[in-house]
Amino acid sequence: MKKATNIAIVGATGLVGKAFLELLESDHFLDSNIHLVASKKSEGQKISLRNSNHVVGALEDFDFSKMDLAFFSAGSEVAKEYAPKAVNKGCFVVDNSSCFRKDKTIPLIVPEVNGEALTEDTVPGIVANPNCQTIQMVVALKPLHDLFVIKRIDVTTFQAVSGSGKLAQDELQIQVRQQLKGEKPSSHIFNKQIAFNVLPHCGEFEKNSYTQEEMKLVWETHRILDANIEVSATCVRVPVVNGHSESVHIETHEPMNIDIAKQCLSEAKGVKLLNEEGPESYVTAVEVDGTDSVYVGRLRMDLWNKNRLNLWVVADNLRKGAALNSIQIAEILFT
Incomplete structure (x- = not known):
């Protein structure tokens, strides 16, 4: 298994972004460095995570080459433009939008159901998160x-x-x-x-x-x-x-x-x-x-x-x- 030293949360100020932060606070990827990313209008905003303030960076200027993993929760248009760019920089992307769900070349995964479809060959690449219901x-x-x-x-x-x-x-x-x-x-x-x-x-x-x-x-x-x-x-x-x-x-x-x-x-x-x-x-x-x-x-x-x-x-x-x-x-x- 690969080590996720640096993780980006794209859409960190939205509802799903906040759910990510709650989960990462004390239960998941505790040894990873978390980087918060959102649109220009949220740039500079400070969010508390793991007893320290994290400054939100602008997606337009973000360097994905330093990331091992990125969680995208910023909508289909953002995912369509930036997820492939992140992958090209060597970053693995899990996308929450509907952008890639119908693309049969991209895994659509619920770990309890078809998690075996993921292999180490998937990295770097994109995996689509299905719709909530x-x-x-x-x-x-x-x-x-x-x-x-x-x-x-x-x-x-x-x-x-x-x-x-x-x-x-x-x-x-x-x-x-x-x-x-x-x-x-x-x-x-x-x-x-x-x-x-x-x-x-x-x-x-x-x-x-x-x-x-x-x-x-x-x-x-x-x-x-x-x-x-x-x-x-x-x-x-x-x-x-x-x-x-x-x-x-x-x-x-x-x-x-x-x-x-x-x-x-x-x-x-x-x-x-x-x-x-x-x-x-x-x-x-x-x-x-x-x-x-x-x-x-x-x-x-x-x-x-x-x-x-x-x-x-x-x-x-x-x-x-x-x-x-x-x-x-x-x-x-x-x-």
């Missing part, structure tokens, strides 16, 4: 797929506003205050009011009437888990600050046994199974905020078919859905 779903479904072979997935996601960035979080809070004052909420980030509402619309609409977020679940599940699985998704934006939830219904080729399904999930890496009954059989987005596992609960067999199972999947989209998954990718290749 895909990550938590495939982590939950991988052990079930290994046992029963999933034929079809029907999923409805309930996605927090943090998935749209800090301005989206701010808009939710502003609209809540406006609504409680009896004022008409103003919308700028979302096309409709998000406070006290749900929007069946995450991402731009494709020509087939599905949204980009819905199609990401299809494309990415095929790349990461199994290209033969039928996937149908509805992605809903909900007035939750952070944490994505999913109602998942699967159909398998082999008949399922609920006790065996629970047993394999209880032993699965990265999964926390809620193996209780009634109100203790699930957690909510509020409860998983700031945690690192994928929580699975409300397991129940379909009433009419032994090949169908329902489950509830929740995770922190900024951590396991972005920063933590990226760090886990890097930890396969670096010490």
Whole structure:
């Protein structure tokens, strides 16, 4: 394994960037030097990390030749321009944007599911981090797929506003205050009011009437888990600050046994199974905020078919859905 002496966090001042800093504070790459990078407008900003102040550098002037590893969380346009430049300087890049996810020459990785696809030959190079809701779903479904072979997935996601960035979080809070004052909420980030509402619309609409977020679940599940699985998704934006939830219904080729399904999930890496009954059989987005596992609960067999199972999947989209998954990718290749 290679040693990551110097690590750059590109997009260090954003929501995912801050999640990276929380994780790197005390749990990961403790012997590495961390360099914070953002746009020109954030240059010079000081951020506390590991008992010292780190000064944010401007991406436009940053020298990637001195870096072993860079985590990009600054959007597709930035990744498209700067990630290849970093690689050409000998730096390994893990990118959180959608820029490289459909490029079959670039690995799309969830370590618990297809981490074996990474080898030392991947460095230097680019690895794409999947979309947040895909990550938590495939982590939950991988052990079930290994046992029963999933034929079809029907999923409805309930996605927090943090998935749209800090301005989206701010808009939710502003609209809540406006609504409680009896004022008409103003919308700028979302096309409709998000406070006290749900929007069946995450991402731009494709020509087939599905949204980009819905199609990401299809494309990415095929790349990461199994290209033969039928996937149908509805992605809903909900007035939750952070944490994505999913109602998942699967159909398998082999008949399922609920006790065996629970047993394999209880032993699965990265999964926390809620193996209780009634109100203790699930957690909510509020409860998983700031945690690192994928929580699975409300397991129940379909009433009419032994090949169908329902489950509830929740995770922190900024951590396991972005920063933590990226760090886990890097930890396969670096010490």
